[in-house]
Amino acid sequence: MQASPPIDKEALHTELKRELRSDFLQDIRIESGIDSSGEEAVWVWLVVDEGAMGSQxxxxxxxxxxxxxxxxxxxxxxxxxxxxPTG
Known part of the structure; x- marks a missing residue:
């Protein structure tokens, strides 16, 4: 039996795309699954323009x-x- 995701990824993606407007943010990627401790988890990655993090x-x-x-x-x-948090 597969565990249900801890969050609706499609709804989360839609909401974050609407909320997070930035000139350097290209995309948002969301995955869900089981983490290394065996708990349900959600990972959110921000895809940004190359070199964007060089700016304070x-x-x-x-x-x-x-x-x-x-x-x-x-x-x-x-x-x-x-x-x-990571990174």
């Missing part, structure tokens, strides 16, 4: 984007998700 302004914007992702995932999750 863009680095600051990514912090805002990360907070938006955390908030949106927490609101959409059917139960509490632990959020782990």
């Amino acid at each position: 302004k863009n680095k600051s914007k990514v912090k805002d984007i990360r907070e938006s992702i955390y908030r949106t995932c927490s609101e959409r999750a059917p139960r509490r998700l632990s959020l782990y």
Whole structure:
């Protein structure tokens, strides 16, 4: 029996694309599955323009984007998700 995803990926993708507008953000990729601890997990990747992270302004914007992702995932999750930043 396969576990159901902890979040609706399509709905999350649609909401994040609408919410996260940035001139350097090309795409958002979302995957779900089981993490190394055996818990259900959601991974969100931001695909950005090459060289975009060389700008301090863009680095600051990514912090805002990360907070938006955390908030949106927490609101959409059917139960509490632990959020782990990377990078």
